[in-house]
Amino acid sequence: MKMDFPVEKTVKARSSIRTYENRGLSKNEKDRINTYIANLSNPFSIDVTFRLLEKAASSDGEKLGTYGVIKGAGNYIGASVSDGELALEALGYSFEKLVLYATSLGLGTCWLGGTFNRSGFAAAMNLKEGDLFPCISPIGYPTGKKRTLESVMRWASKSDQRKEWSELFFKEDFSQPLTKAEAGEFAFPLEMLRLAPSAVNKQPWRIVKDKDAYHFYLARSLKSDNAKTDLQRVDLGIATCHFHLAALEKGLPGTFKKLVNPEIQSPEQMQYVFSWIES
Ligand SMILES: Cc1cc2nc3c(=O)[nH]c(=O)nc-3n(C[C@H](O)[C@H](O)[C@H](O)COP(=O)(O)O)c2cc1C
Numbered sequence: 001m002k003m004d005f006p007v008e009k010t011v012k013a014r015s016s017i018r019t020y021e022n023r024g025l026s027k028n029e030k031d032r033i034n035t036y037i038a039n040l041s042n043p044f045s046i047d048v049t050f051r052l053l054e055k056a057a058s059s060d061g062e063k064l065g066t067y068g069v070i071k072g073a074g075n076y077i078g079a080s081v082s083d084g085e086l087a088l089e090a091l092g093y094s095f096e097k098l099v100l101y102a103t104s105l106g107l108g109t110c111w112l113g114g115t116f117n118r119s120g121f122a123a124a125m126n127l128k129e130g131d132l133f134p135c136i137s138p139i140g141y142p143t144g145k146k147r148t149l150e151s152v153m154r155w156a157s158k159s160d161q162r163k164e165w166s167e168l169f170f171k172e173d174f175s176q177p178l179t180k181a182e183a184g185e186f187a188f189p190l191e192m193l194r195l196a197p198s199a200v201n202k203q204p205w206r207i208v209k210d211k212d213a214y215h216f217y218l219a220r221s222l223k224s225d226n227a228k229t230d231l232q233r234v235d236l237g238i239a240t241c242h243f244h245l246a247a248l249e250k251g252l253p254g255t256f257k258k259l260v261n262p263e264i265q266s267p268e269q270m271q272y273v274f275s276w277i278e279s
Contacts, residue, residue: 003248020138020140021142025140048079066138067117076138089233092241093237111199114231134234157201159201162203171208192242259272
């Protein structure tokens with residue numbers, strides 16, 4: 001299938017950019033981003049609302065602040081969704097598709113789920129009652145340089161590393177790793193998933209292949225997260241976007257489905273979310 005951008009090249013080109021040129025997007029780029037937003041969809045058919053925000057639009061610059069984490073960007077993208085089943089996963093999927101599109105235009109982005117002034121940005125988002133507003137991203141022109149704070153953050157999160165296949169992908173249950181050879185044509189979608197960004201680079205996604213299904217799980221940390229901004233669910237949506245775009249590009253048919261019970265023996269901290277069923 002012809003994609004909006006080459007999947008592997010774009011996935012490998014994306015990284016979190018925290019230092020930008022001190023200017024807003026050009027009209028041409030804003031138009032392209034807004035047109036792409038208008039046509040965004042996700043496999044869960046859940047409406048996600050995006051807004052391209054002008055930092056200058058706030059009367060008090062500090063209201064649209066990121067505690068100094070992001071420098072120079074004149075524009076931000078905010079995403080919100082009505083609360084519901086798979087809402088945060090759908091938001092992660094659609095937002096990451098937009099992030100990859102921006103990357104393919106040469107623009108920088110950085111997922112932010114923690115280090116931003118949520119109430120200041122929420123006011124600019126015109127949220128409806130019950131909307132979830134977990135994340136924003138700056139969007140702009142990378143300077144190509146990293147500040148010390150940025151380098152320290154990347155080092156602390158081990159941002160340039162990803163877990164090995166044997167820690168993420170399994171066959172039949174969680175006791176046996178799935179090798180690239182065993183994954184066959186699906187080695188590519190799984191590898192694209194493995195390279196996905198996640199909050200503090202936690203990589204909470206786990207996949208179990210069983211017959212013609214790939215079951216998607218979250219490896220939950222023991223401490224309970226705030227359900228309204230559950231970033232691990234957003235992480236799973238992001239990773240699902242990488243997997244799905246790669247499968248579509250290779251013409252591998254299938255659909256996402258939430259099974260009542262995937263009947264996989266799983267450790268307690270593994271939470272089943274949905275499955276990709278080959279067709
Ligand atoms: C859902 C989500 C939330 C994130 N929140 C923040 C944040 O609040 N502040 C920040 O500096 N980086 C944040 N990040 C960026 C991650 O630290 C980064 O994606 C990860 O370390 C991998 O690095 P990379 O994006 O350069 O590949 C977030 C990433 C994701 C996916």
